[in-house]
Amino acid sequence: MKEENFCTKGGRMRLSRYFLPTLREDPSEAEVVSHKLMLRAGMIRRLASGIYTWLPLGLRVLRRVENIIREEMDRAGAQEILMPLVQPAELWQETGRWGNFGPELLRFKDRREHEFCLGPTHEEVITDLVRKEVRSYRDLPLILYQIAPKFRDEIRPRFGVMRAREFLMKDAYSFDADEKGLERNYRLMYETYTRIFRRCGLRFQAVLADTGAIGGSESHEFMVLADTGEDRLAVCEACGYAANVELAEVKRPYAYAEEPERPLKKAATPGVKSVEEVAAFLGVSPQKLVKTLLFRAGKEVVVVLIRGDLELNEVKLRNLLRVPAVEMADAETVERLTGAPVGFAGPVGLSGVRLLADLSVRGLKNFVTGANQADAHYLNVNYGRDFPEPEFYDLSVAQEGDPCPRCGRPLDLTRGIEVGHIFKLGTKYSEAMGATFLDRQGRERPLVMGCYGIGVGRTVAAAIEQNHDENGIIFPREIAPFQALILTLGPEQALLEASERLYQELQTQGVAVLWDDRDERPGVKFKDADLIGIPYQIIVGKKFRETGRVELKERATGRREEISPESLPEKLSS
RNA sequence: CGGGGCGUAGCGCAGCCUGGCAGCGCACCUGCCUUGGGAGCAGGGGGUCGGCGGUUCAAAUCCGCCCGCCCCGACCA
Secondary structure (H helix, E strand, O other): OOOOOOOOOOOEEHHHHOOOOOOOOOOOOOOOOOHHHHHHOOEEEEEEEHHHHHHHHHHHHHHHHHHHHHHHHHOOOOEEOOOOEEEEHHHHHHHHHHHHHOOOOEEEOOOOOOOOEEEEOOEEEEEEEEHHHHHHHHOOOEEEEEEEEEEEOOOEEEEHHEEOOOOEEEEEEEOOOOOOHHHHHHHHHHHHHHHHHOOOOOOOEEOOOOOOOOOOOEEEEEEEEEOOOOOOEEEOOOOOOEEEEOOOOOOOOOOOOHHHHHOOOOOOOOOOOOHHHHHHHOOOOOOEEEEEEEEOOOOOOEEEEEEEOOOOHHHHHHHHHOOOOOOEOOOOHHHHHHHOOOOOOOOOOOOOOEEEEEEEHHHOOEEEEOOOOOOOOEEEOOOOOOOEEEOOOOOOOOOOOEOOOOOEOEEEEEEEEEEEEEEEOOOHHHHOOOOOOOOOOOOOEEEEEEEEEHHHHHHHHHHHHHOOOOEOOOOOHHHOOOOOOEEEEOOOOOHHHHHHHHHHHHHHHOOOOEEEOOOOOOOHHHHHHHHOOOOEEEOHHHHHHHOOOOEEEEEOOEEEEEEEEEHHHHHHOO
16 A cells, blocks of 8 residues: 655645644734734744745635636636737837836846846747737737736835736736727726625726826726725715826816905015915915926926825826826925025926916916025916916826816716726737738738736735734635634544544535644634634534534634534535 | 934844843744644754954954945925
8 A cells, every 4th residue: 555645645735734834922013904914823934135935725715716707717718828928029129118118027137148028027928929920910809818927127116016017917908909899808807806805705997097107098906995995986876986186087166256466575485485384474375385396307397386285196197298297396496496405496487398288277366486596486476467367277196076077076086096098009019010910801900909907916915905804804705715714622533533524524515624633722723724714613522522513613703603514514615 | 305213033123322151032943732813841953143344362243335225205495
């Protein structure tokens, strides 16, 4: 007889043999609850900033999410491929993104001094593949996808796998002959994503979104609703409008009392810089202040005016200026242009720069601005008189209660975690890279593309963020690492034998089951069981000794019922 | 990139100010005991005190440089 493998002796899903390093206390490095719980439950361990290893329990959850995605993508007719993480610079130079992707694109050279990067996304690679292989409209439509690691050298990785530098992503790309085809595929992916996140047991919301570095015409983000989310959403309950606040159009009514223009006056404001400080110092409301913001957009510097109580929306500014990124001008630039230290910039006397203003400034009279001079502000400033009339655009961030741009009812603001993002790319990449096909008339035309991403690890973290209590994780059934956990509470042979029989039987019935056969006291087993969040706990202990029945405890509700061991497999496999 | 904090056993931390044996709790190993919500007793193992350099008879502790991690900011005008 063959010797039994010492690692799998008695079956591999025994906790006494399972690599599950749980932590009794919160690790100090973790801030948000999902990160703490993933570390404590032995799902992940950090290797370096934003770089994580998935341990067996965590990997099982990751795989379950992956498999839901795979099933739904396949069902939608997409075909799975696997592309390289390492990508040659040449492809990125073709689309121009080598230059303007920014420092999160990790670049390096191989031994022959050829330039490469770690792929933060795969538009270039897929477009290269398809331009080489697809010739005819007969090959269309086509959707390809992969589930593979990505690398983005984030400024500030945080929250564990929620904002990691290396992360697992599902990315899909659609290719069509025309806009109509793209529209069909975009809708198909929208529906597929809805199915995926619903199956993962998440409460989520699809919102209109900015297209950012990926580009394209239209896009939606799928947001898991959570207070710890990094994105703010504007949602209208009345008509269903929902948008990332970065994008949400502001249709705020600006009603300003008619008042005569008063003479310009300079006021000393020593050391008074921020809006709150200036307003308090001069005894006026922040709505009477106009902030003067200097931005660097490529080589150009632009000046933007906005009412003091409002927030400037950099995404709107970036899209208006049609540049890949805008950033606040540094102190040196501010001083050179305004002649004053940061905190005292104003539009009066500025020249040689483009002057923009948010709609909130239009109609505003006798406002307060910096005087372009240290420790001084102007009162009673009026555009058209004291400085040239600026170009007005919608450049502010939507606020709670602003009117919905579609129906006018007040908007709600909530927070969300972006787990999915879909884009209509159009011909941006196909034209740049010459990815064309021959249509029915034999004309050469660029492929019309879409792209569709899901953060797999982030989805796991978001699910935990939404499903936990003070004792630990409560996994939604579809993504739980196991369906049931057998707790053997006591060292007696009879308990062990009964547990082992149950364990074998459940496995034979196809129920994913883990058995806590460790020589630990009941308290330890209960605590770990609640922490790792497996939906059902099967307790073989006191009740079994007394009655021969076991207890079935549901993790989510804490409900316990007594049940005969024989009826368990049927109950759990349903 | 700017500001702040931290780095001492696997985890959580004290010791540092005022230099003089490297500690506590949990975890781990052995034995006894115990078995329904992170038990108890006894014994034990484990440390480049983030790194390098300096000051000193003597450095976890003081000084300098570097590295790493966490938080906040990058919307200040």
